[in-house]
Amino acid sequence: MSTTTQRPTAADSRTTGKAARVLGDRRLPVLVTAGLFLVMYGVGLSRYQNYGFAEAQVFLNLFIDNSYLLVAAVGATFVILSGGIDLSVGSVIGFTTMFTAWLVERQGLPIVVVIPMALAVGAFGGFLMGYVIQNFEIQPFIVTLAGLFLFRGLCLVISKESISIGDASVSSMAQTQVSLGGAFLSIGAIVALVVLAAAFYVLHYTRFGRRVYAIGGNEQSALLMGLPQGGTKIAVYTMSGFCSALAGLLFTLYIQSGDPLHATGMELDAIAAVVIGGTLLTGGSGYVIGTLFGVLVLGLIKSLIQFEGTLSSWWTKIATGVLLCAFILIQRAMTSRRKT
């Protein structure tokens, strides 16, 4: 659609058409986000140059400190692309930290056994939600809301207090640094990047990815075209549950404890990252790369506020809200142009 190679013959008479085409380009929001990221990074460079902002490690820390958010947001991208929404992300992350910490510390299981168990539980939770959404035609919003309550409640059932993890293999895993020239990445960041790459491949180069886009674009036509819609929807929510559990594991590594209140409200961060990354909330349009930039922008806001020093943490929330608003309005402008 947007990638037609036809060149306009008379450039002057087509200025309005050009503007419409720019606004209609599906890649526009991703480019805007990427541009915003570069501008913000540039501002950071010019303001905090003397405080070491230019170091490569500061840049890589964006990945290290937001690895769990990136994984959760990738899962949310799938769900939102399919036209749904998953509010249980934060709770599943919190539950996974709790579950992992409980199994490792209180039950003495080795972390190698615990990891697949935690992932399986998350994926199964996602599968159940997808099954209910698909088979009983209940709105995703309300089903995942129930999931939010359920997993947060299960956290508290495991324990009301936080469990810190002192296990040697976990802490050695958490402290492993993979050096990249002068700087390093943590295992969590690498896992997150692998997940991102896998998601990119699945969304753009597999049948499943195309089905996700088709269902998000128009569920009715996808059904009429004969796409196995039910299975795809369930798979999308399963994948989101899996990603949330994986994000929970990364969060456990990052913070080395389980707490029933970990990651409250992280579903909002994940959704915000997806929206800022340019994925249409109505589904069917967006790129997983955009999600990466969305997460990076959110992470950069946090580190800019840290570098500024005088600003308090709640400015993060306000800035996120303002960005969210701006990008929603851009999306709105885009979709209204495309329709007319």
Added chain:
Amino acid sequence: MTTTPRWRALTHHHLFWPVAVLVILLLVNVPFTPDFFAIKMTDGHLYGSLVSIVLFGSPLILVAVGMTLVIATGGIDLSVGAVVAITGALTCSYISDQADQSALSGVFLALGIGLAAAIVCGLWNGFLVARMGIQPIIATLIIMVAGRGVAQLITDGQIITVNSEPYKLIGGGYWLTLPFSIFIVAAVVAVTVAITRRTALGLLVESVGGNAEASRLVGIRSMRIKIMVYVFCALCAGIAGLMISSNTSAADGNNAGLWIELDAILAVVIGGTSLLGGRFSIGGTVVGALVIQTLTTTIYTIGVPTQTNLVFKAAVVIIVCLMQSPKFRAKVFGAKFGGKRAAVPAPAETAPAAEASPKMEVS
């Protein structure tokens, strides 16, 4: 089929199931606390489990009533929790700056400022939803995310405590032997019911929820109606915010009204209002909010660890939603029961096709 018409009329009343659940929940308490229904008179105040359920449930009832109208127009308002926090924060910070915190004029001005902020939030939500045509979940997500930050900004990240007698009355005071907040809730509910059911407004709200475009074509200013319900919802949330902060005499930007939007949506759903919009029941919502509060109280009284509260809530959401889903009823109870409220394809209503109907969607 042998039931009498009166019994059928009763069970088919839209409030039957919510009220039944509420009664069952209340009765569950009796074996654990035999004097559950007893109401004592102490110091000229009425005390008892029932009174405290209504007292602690009153902010939730307010928010849920506002939410009902929003949901009736096919929308949803996630920002109410943040509005609760903002209102409480603004009001308390204004009162705490006063030299005489108990001065009536100062308190009224503070209430005005708080509620005005709530109305501004509502106008913003309504503007985004009605004018810009953004999905309600997303439009209200903005204030949900940013609003808590704003509330913390107002309180400077601290918990502001106030010491004001008139302000304390709203959420923690007594009047005519009953908690004062019960009267506020009763007034809001009465006004809402009167406006929506005694005038055409309720019908207009339902018609906008049923089909916004069609209502616009028949001459209803659907945009204005939508903005109005968001403002009303925010106003209700603002009053609830005053109540919560007044009850504790403190404003906590971080925790005031946390998760209240979810409880409110849950109350609306339990009360029988469809999330798809187009019909609503204020009475059902009030009962729904009471059910949730009773559930919380029950969990406390029967000695189940309080942390399982959320698991119970999740179970209630799932059960209520499954019961409301026509497809689920068709599958579990057979086509006759499930097909009653339409929404199921026509063949499902005849008995022979019952086996085939659930499979239809698989192809």
